[in-house]
Amino acid sequence: MPRTSSSPRRSRLFRTAAAFAVLVALAGYLALQYLSGHKGAPRCTVGPAGGGEGRTYELSPEQAANAATISAVGTTRGLPERAVTIALATALQESALRNIDHGDRDSLGLFQQRPSQGWGTPAEIMDPVYSAGKFYEHLAEVPGYSRLPLTVAAQKVQKSGFPQAYAKHEPDSALLAAALTGRSPASLTCSPAPTTAEGPGDAAEVRSDLVHAFGKDLLPSTGSAGASAAGAVSVPVPAEADDAAGRGWELAHWAVARSGTLRIDEVSYGGRVWTADTGWRTAREGDGRADTTSVRMRLAQ
Template identity: 55%
Template sequence: MGVPELSPSRPSRRRRLLRLGAALTVSCALAGYLAVRFGPDAQHARPGCEVVSADGDGATYSFGADQAVNAATIAAVGTSRGMPERAVTIALATALQESGLRNLDHGDRDSVGLFQQRPSQGWGTVAQIMDPVYSAGKFYQRLDKVDDYANLPLTVAAQKVQRSAFPEAYAKHEPDAALLAAALTGRAEAALTCESTVPDGPGDPSAVRAALIRDFGASVLPGAPEARKKATTAAATTTPAPVAGTLAQAPARARTVVVPVAAPATAKDPKAGRRGWELAQWAVAHASVLHLSEVAYAGREWRASGTGHTWREIGAEKSAGARQADGAEGVRIVTAP
């Protein structure tokens, strides 16, 4: 009796089972990715920010917390140099195109940083360009030398600074950059928020002061020259260290930094309040890296827990906690416990 031949259907079934198993594996992996990416815990895992139009046209722009930090720094450096909102819009549109508002350590040829500036083209050393304050300052320095840049099309103004191979690419970022600039220069009140997120550790008021001085300059905070000098030295540290011990359990008053505002807004001079909103929205943009729990100004408050996409009104008693000696209201920034 001969040896029976194997049924031709067995290998076929085995192949089908293998294909089915591979498909199930891929499906499970995809489902897991989607759950992490878009599921109920995704908001906590991937904190983000949003800016809304002050013109009532419903325009919005959503972006990541890391991008918000860089955008706020770019805006602060610009206003501290006396540059107008239009200059900040040009700078933000440029950084959106060049790096997506991320401080990249690589790029085309030797380009690095937020603006993809090249050491070989005289922008500075790699270490200097990787400092967002330095790179933004260099951008504004060159932009300021462009004749009548505020009245030029954004693509033309940006191109005169950048010398890009694709100058028209800046145009598509102008609407988003304009929304960001309006909020981060303080013209649009309570326009920038970051989603509800619980800080992953306590904050440090000294790190907040250092970051303020790093972005705005030493004049942003009052106090004795010795205190300002100490904070200015600390400003070289871009990532605050976690705080432990007594400060972590300290009451909110000990964890609070009040930034003075020279002149509050009035009915006669509504622009006077821009500085306060500029500082307040800078703080919200930095909430993730500085571990902030609250930011308050002009009778409104942003909180890291529960109201991450809103500025809510607060009572006069709580608002008085940021009053200055002259009665004007400062920006109150509270670090996480």
């Protein structure tokens, strides 16, 4: 009897020990995969102007590209930085700034807009420029939205079941909006993901994306603006603009945020040069990249 009774106990102990060993091994494997998968992972960082001390926020190149589009659509409509902050906080809550093709019921896209509720067709909503435009269209109809608490303004548009959830994204969205609208120079940098596309960057694609996000008036003609030497795009910054420097930095940050998608290797404006390897640095004296009349983008070859 003693031999019979101890055998089941030993068997249970063995199974428990084996299960524990498997869990430990699995945990170790997942930890290793996490560390190896995140080591050197592409990322974007937004912080104080010129890389000074202060609050920073990190996001993926995909998120940065979508945020840059949201900002471009807002400023093109003549809306203030506060509108961009509200839009970014909303998209962070609704989709984590990812253009997802699923959601609650028929919700889609950056703002989780529903075709059945009149926001547009699924194809339209999945276009970040369209979906951002629809958000701003509704936001602009909210009286005094720029003076309202962010949660209230966003809820007037979204009619979410959890309106207070937008609040936690306000500090990061404000930091991101300051960079993307151009108020905070040289404050967004990215190390974009390696592209799977073959061949050099396409200047025509860059110009097309610029016009799609900022409107056709950005590049009045291919011959006079936006077309440069092969493998490069130059976007003029009108000197008569109310805030020419801000406009220049808005375009420069858009290019950095979209660099992984569009295969942009270098961005220069106002005496500063960005590359994925070095981030922003001061241009060397006399190298031709110190002017403030245009934002220059050198494409991958």
